[in-house]
Amino acid sequence: MTISGSLASAISGLNAASRNVEVISNNIANAATKGYGRRELVTEARSIGSVGQGVRVVGVRRESDMVLIGDRRIAQAATGGDAVRAAYYRSLESAIGTTDSAVSIGSRIDAFDSALLAAAANPGSSARLDAAVQAADALTQQISDAADAVQELRQRADGTIADQVTQLNAALRRVSDLNGQIRGHAGGNTDASALMDQRQQVIDSIAAILPVREVQREFGQVALYALNGAALVEGPAAQFGFSRTAAIGPDTCLAEGELSGLTLNGRPVALSGANSPIAGGAMAAQFQLRDTLAVESQTQLDALARDLVERFSDSGLDPSLSPGAAGLFTDNGSAFDPLAETGLAQRLGVNAAVDPARGGALWRLRDGIGAGSAGAGGNAQLLVDLQAALTERRATASGGFMAADRSFSALQGEIVSSVAASRLGAEAEASFSSARSEALVQEEEAGGVDTDFELQSLLMVEQAYAANAKVIQIIGQMIDKLMEM
Template sequence: MSISSSLSNALSGLTAAARAAEVVSANVANATTEGYGRRVLESSAAALGDQGAGVRVDGVRREIDTKVLADRRLADASAANAEQYVDFFSSLEVAIGTPDSANSLSGSIAALDSALIEAASRPDSDARLANVLTAANGVVDQFANISDEIQTLRAEAEQGINAQVRTLNTRLEQIADLNHQIRLQDGSGNDTAALMDQRQVLVDDLAEIVPVRVVQRDHGEIAIYTETGATLLEGKPAEFGFTPASTIVPEMKIESGALSGLTLNGQPISVAGPYSPIAGGSLQALFDQRDVLAVDAQADLDALARDLIERFEGVDPTTASGAPGLFTDAGGSFDPAQEVGLSSRLSINALVDPDQGGAVWHLRAGLGATDPGAVGDSTLLNAFSDALNENRIASSGTYTGAARSAAGLSAEFLSTVSTERLNAEANQSFAQAKAETLREAERAGGVDTDHEMQSLLLIEQSYSANARVIQTIDEMIDTLLRI
């Protein structure tokens, strides 16, 4: 091998070693950067004719475990889905309140029962009768507060759906743009790893909203499909459509067309069930919250309000048949065909409310009485208390069918919500643990700083060896020139 060939080989070795050091430096600096794929320098032996000509740098490869990455994305979607359920049931449970709280549904019913008992012991006391009215209004207020919270949760879900649909469309457009840039850079022979890092972060954002599968295409491009096979990106990005409602009331449902569904490229798609194009992610959970969970909770709450109205019907012998009792539907009689939203319309009969032109003595004498009657008569007050504590089967709702008192039914309502919350938390814990395990596996297959530092030592040795060759050649040339 000639001196010039040896010098050329050593110089190519120095260049490759310097490039390898840059790659190691980038790996170490980005060891914790989200979406960063470990870089690996690819090199090969160069040849000139039949003679070795040093080392050639072929490029830098971005190294990721696609299987672990795909599984981690699915786990992230599952965790985001479970989080929505936990948030919903936790908020609803707080709105209902625990039985030991005076501001809870059970607490307000217990307060009404206590007020009736106290008034029955002194039916002549207007103050105690007023306490009954106050307690009854407390029950009404609690029903209204819970109903308002349910509709607030539906409205929040509506806003969340709108925000996530915008995010989906934006991310798909950004990924399509990066696909185009990667194709151009790859065709020009330039490094595309940094663009691929950006694209991975965007796909990760997308995958929490809708679980996706990524398919590699030529020239570094990718195609994206949902788990159920709907195309989100194949050259051109898909577009989701959604029209948010300005307000939501209990009567509004997606089945009636009062609330918007979801479209994909202008075509309506299912948002419920395991075969929905969006199944498994946070977006489906938000639709489920708006259209199923909140609707079911409202139906059960309305069933409790109906039960309360029906308990007091026929108890007062002074009221005419069909006339409203102590608890009314917006001041009138209850119509079973209008049960939806009843809890928000529940009210106290105006006849017992001085603020509405009534008088508290009607609680003692009867709603249809024309005079206060005997001030020592506690018969009706005791009947009201007995009605509140009577074990009866609710006429509607998803209750077990066992006969219960008003307090017992409210406790079952809370128990159902609490059980759902615990189940949702268990699912969330499992999903988060799985996602974190896969994230750790992803990190383990990514940048290992110890390994990178070991590689740097080998690179330094290679650099030193090539530098020594150049130094030796320099000495040889100096010796030849001195001859």
């Protein structure tokens, strides 16, 4: 090899080593950066004719395990959905109250039962009658508050969906834009790896909302598909559509068009099942919460309210009531209509006839809701019958409960137990999916940047750099000698 050829080879080696040091340093510096793909310098032999002229830097290759990343994204989406359901049941359980809670529907029932017994023991005491009325009012308020909390959770889910759609559309457009920028680097000497890192981070944010599959395309571009095959990014980005609902009530439902569904490029899409583009992710769980889980909870609370109303309005319980008149508990002040059960939990209240603050009289709790004047102060029969009505075992008319006779306390206990079981199941699923997602994250990180390996590579590059520098030094000395001759 000639002196000029040796010099060219050494200089190309220095350039390659210098570039490699930069690549390795970036790997080490970004070892813990989310979305960072390990870089590796790509070189090839350079020759002029049949004579070797060192090495040429071809470019920088970004390494990533797309199969593992795809699995991690699907697990990430499942974790988000399970977390939504678990959080819903925790909130619902808090609103209804557990058996050991001092402020719960169960504790309000116990307080009302005790107040009726105390009033029956001394029916002439206005204080005890007032305590019974106050306990009845507290019970209806607790049921109403629990139902209001359910609707608040529906409203919050609707708002979350609207925010997620906005984020999703922006992220899909960003992926499409980054595809265009990365394509612009194809065939040039510039490195598009940083743009690919950004794109991976954006796609990861999409996976937090719905599960996606990434497909490699030419010139470093990617396409994104939902699990049902719907194209989300294939060239231009798809557009999701959703309208936030201003106010959601117990009877507000998707089937009647009162709630917004979801559209993809202007066409309605399924919100659940195998044909849904969002199935298996956090957005699908929010729709499930809004349209199914919370509706079922409202139905059970309405059934609980109906059971309470009907227990205290049965014919024969209060002889002073005319047929069809409201009993101790009312539907917004009126008699209950079984055809208008939806939302009864929010409308539930104590009959104004026994409430002095609303023009009623306490003695009507003792003498009858429809009584025109106070009776004997020692007559406790109606109070005894009212307490018996509360504890009587009877069939539940609605709510989808199993056929059985229950006391009012047992009915609410069944609701509490059902919510607790659902919470435990949802938390178990969330824990499993979270553990699976974390395991995939750890596996992905283990296959990413290995700082020990990078440091070893850096030492080898430094040795190569020193060797090429030594060659240049020797060539310089040779040229100096030749010049002296």
